[in-house]
Amino acid sequence: MALTAAAVTLPLSVAWAQGGTAPDAASGAIALPEVNVQAGVERAYSPVRGFVAGVSASGTKTDTPIIETPQSISVVTADEIEARNARNLNQALRYTAGAVTETRGATAVRLDQLTLRGYSPATYLDGMRLAGGRDANPSIDAYRLERLEVLRGPASVLYGTAPPGGIVNAVSKRPTGERIREVLLEAGTRGRYRAAGDFSGRLDEDGQWLGRFIGSYAEGDGELDETRERRYFFSPSLTWRPSANTSVTLFGHYQRDPESAAYGNVPAWGSALPNPRGRIGVRFYDGDPDLERSNREHYMVGYLAEHRFNETLAVRQNFRYLHTQGEYRSV
Structure with missing residues (x-):
């Protein structure tokens, strides 16, 4: 605490x-x-104002302050994600110690590929592990996150089998008693635009019922010629809080990525850097647009329950059902 x-x-x-x-x-x-x-x-799952979090939800799964936790932890808050306009895990973790992001290159944005202390980290969402698999693996949109936490080093004692480099735990935005009415409209180069909204607040006068709805639609040209990116999702959640010590949150999430740009990339030598054998355009596409395809879809439902007996003892129980599928074709 x-x-x-x-x-x-x-x-x-x-x-x-x-x-x-x-x-x-x-x-x-x-x-x-x-x-x-x-x-x-400040609690482990409470919103953080600013860039500095005092408590981590991942280090000990308790409200122990980070300064008192004997583990190397980094927290990227929602304010920092917004300030840097990060769209995915790779962009949000670019300045995190020990993390090497975009190992396939910045053009391959369809997968959350990174290494942590030399190993591919296990990815968790709200303390529960996401499905592994690659092209069907859910890609987390940063707009729906309250924070990103990186726990470096062995963490199997808390999370089971995990790589020795550490884990990445993403914490979703949850219903708040504070009234939130946010509408986001973005436009940029290469035909990029985005429309999103975040709405949260009390559903009754006593504040026992809280609700939140987050939705987004975005599309634009990919980093390489003849490629496109498109994604839309919506995340409703409902919290029942009969007392200050008990809360149950029901959540759902649906996301589809019908177009995910390209998985190829352009070598530095010959594009951005000189090469005696000639030059390649920095946006050169080496595939076949008639065959190229990445269509990914996933949805999840579940709940997050917590009861505090006192300032030192709390019980949490979470459940999630996740279905994900993907189609990938490339030359």
């Missing part, structure tokens, strides 16, 4: 030390308005 601040109420009075006439000549002091400082306790 990390206490970011405390609630403080300060009725202040300041002696009249400068020249002038005091409002109250008898006492020689003036009364200032009351100052209230409001803050809460």
Whole structure:
């Protein structure tokens, strides 16, 4: 448990030390308005304001502050993801220590390929492992994430079989008592545009029911000629919070990537760098557009339940059903 601040109420009075006439000549002091400082306790799955998180949901699966956790942990918050306009895991983790992202190159964006301390990390979503497989493997859109956590080093004692380099745990945005009404419209070069929305808040006056809906549609030209990217998804969630210590969140997610650009790339020598044998355009496409295809779809449903007995003891139980499929053709 990390206490970011405390609630403080300060009725202040300041002696009249400068020249002038005091409002109250008898006492020689003036009364200032009351100052209230409001803050809460940061939890493992609570939203983080700013770029620095004090608690990790992955290091110990508890509310232990990162500074007290004997493990190397990095947290990329939603504010940092938004500030850098990161669209996927590779872009969000570019500045994370120990991570080498886009190992296939920046043109191959259809897969979340990276290494962590030299190993391909296991990828988790809300503490539960995602399906492995490659072309049918779900690609996580960064817009639906509250944070990205990287736990470096062996983690099998907490997560079972895992690579020695570490794991990546993505934490989804969940319903909040705070009212959120966000509409996002983007447009850029190469025919890129995006329309997205994030809506959250209370569904009743008491705040026992919270809801959230996140949706996005994006498309544009790929990094290579004759290729396109297209993705759309929606994520509804509902939280029942009968007390301050108990919460149950039901969630669903559907995503389809009917076009995922190309999986090839262009060598540096001969494109961006000189080569005595000639030059290749930096956007040269070496495949066959009539055959090239990557159509991927997945959906998931589940729940996240938590009950706190006191400040030191809590029980969590999660469940998720995931179905994913993909079609991949390339030359």
